[in-house]
Each structure stands twice: as structure tokens, then as C-alpha cells.
Amino acid sequence: MVRLFKAIPALFLATLAAADLEILRPNSNVWWVAQSLNEIAWTCNDSPYSQFTIFVNNTDPTVLVSPMAVISVQENFQCSITISQNQANQPAGTGWTLLFASIFNSSEIYATSEEFEIKPLGSAYPTQATTDTSASASGGASTTGTADGANTTTSGALGLKAGGVFSALAGVIGLGALVL
Numbered sequence: 001m002v003r004l005f006k007a008i009p010a011l012f013l014a015t016l017a018a019a020d021l022e023i024l025r026p027n028s029n030v031w032w033v034a035q036s037l038n039e040i041a042w043t044c045n046d047s048p049y050s051q052f053t054i055f056v057n058n059t060d061p062t063v064l065v066s067p068m069a070v071i072s073v074q075e076n077f078q079c080s081i082t083i084s085q086n087q088a089n090q091p092a093g094t095g096w097t098l099l100f101a102s103i104f105n106s107s108e109i110y111a112t113s114e115e116f117e118i119k120p121l122g123s124a125y126p127t128q129a130t131t132d133t134s135a136s137a138s139g140g141a142s143t144t145g146t147a148d149g150a151n152t153t154t155s156g157a158l159g160l161k162a163g164g165v166f167s168a169l170a171g172v173i174g175l176g177a178l179v180l
């Protein structure tokens with residue numbers, strides 16, 4: 001029995017390793033519109049961090065020399081926010097990324113988004129279908145792995161892994177309780 005109880009910390013470590021902060025939107029399919037309200041969404045349920053600073057960056061140094069902070073302290077629990085052109089007013093173009101970093105040390109990058117596009121003012125926002133696809137991917141990360149598509153495979157696998165850990169834990173605790 002002692003052996004089984006010793007296994008518990010290892011199982012908790014496995015659970016912690018599965019925790020991951022990812023930026024869901026914007027992404028390569030979900031763009032922003034210049035000088036308009038735009039959304040940022042992340043895997044708040046899987047995030048090991050309670051706060052972070054949000055930066056914009058661009059793959060082209062002539063567009064942006066270095067990452068620029070748009071939100072200095074963002075609370076993880078909000079899960080998504082809408083930001084205005086007063087907070088982020090980047091020009092239309094491609095190669096944009098968002099960085100989530102430690103509020104104490106901006107060199108400590110927690111997450112980097114996919115490259116996304118900022119379309120010119122007046123462009124249509126991403127369709128609901130596009131946004132829904134991403135939304136179901138996030139659902140997959142926090143709960144089940146039922147959604148299909150390449151991006152949900154990883155999330156689904158994580159979900160299953162977490163489920164397995166909890167089942168294993170329940171089994172170990174159950175066994176312990178039986179003996180006690």
C-alpha cells in the first residue's frame with residue numbers, strides 16, 4: 001500500500017505537466033480588423049499562470065522593432081477579452097503575433113499565438129463558423145475530445161490524459177480507503 005501512496009505525487013506531476021496556456025484567438029484563421037474592437041481568447045482553464053502581460057509582435061522588424069505591450073496586467077480567469085483601438089492600434093497587415101509573458105519579466109514568454117492578419121478598417125470580422133471552430137477546440141481542451149480536426153487532437157489527447165490521471169487517482173484512493 002505504501003507503494004501506491006507514493007505513486008500519488010507522480011500522478012499530480014503528470015497533471016501539472018498537462019497544464020498549458022495557449023492563445024486560441026486571434027490565429028491563422030481568425031483575424032483582427034484595424035481600428036476596431038478585437039478579441040483575444042486563451043486556454044484559461046489549463047493555464048498555470050494567474051496573470052500575464054500581453055504584447056503584440058510582428059515577424060517583420062520594419063513593421064515593429066520589438067514587442068509592444070497592449071495589456072500590462074491581464075487576469076487569466078477572464079478567458080477572453082475585447083480590446084479597443086485605444087489599447088492596440090496596429091496597422092493592417094500580416095505576420096502579427098501575440099505574446100503572453102510574465103508580468104515581472106517580459107523575457108519569460110508563456111505563450112505565443114499563431115501568426116494572424118490585421119485586415120483594414122471596414123473589413124468583415126471572421127465568420128461565426130470560423131470562431132466556432134476555434135471555440136470547440138478550446139472546449140476540447142477543457143472537457144472532452146469529441147470535436148474533430150487536427151487542432152483538437154492534441155487537446156483531446158490532453159483531456160484524455162487528464163481523465164486517465166483522475167481515474168488512476170480515484171483508483172489509488174479507492175484502494176487506500178479499502179485497506180484503511
Ligand SMILES: *[C@@H]1O[C@H](CO)[C@@H](O)[C@H](O)[C@H]1NC(C)=O
Binds near residue numbers: 061066067109
Ligand atoms: C518578435 O518578432 C521578431 C521578428 O520575427 C522575433 O525575432 C522576436 O524573437 C520576436 N520576439 C519574441 C519575444 O518572440
Ligand SMILES: *[C@@H]1O[C@H](CO)[C@@H](O)[C@H](O)[C@H]1NC(C)=O
Binds near residue numbers: 107108
Ligand atoms: C527573465 O527571464 C529570462 C528568461 O527566462 C531569464 O533568462 C532572466 O534571467 C530573467 N531575468 C530576471 C531578472 O529574472
Ligand SMILES: *[C@@H]1O[C@H](CO)[C@@H](O)[C@H](O)[C@H]1NC(C)=O
Binds near residue numbers: 028114133148149151
Ligand atoms: C488548425 O490549425 C491550422 C494551422 O495550425 C489551421 O490551418 C487549421 O485550419 C486549423 N484547424 C481547425 C479545425 O481549427
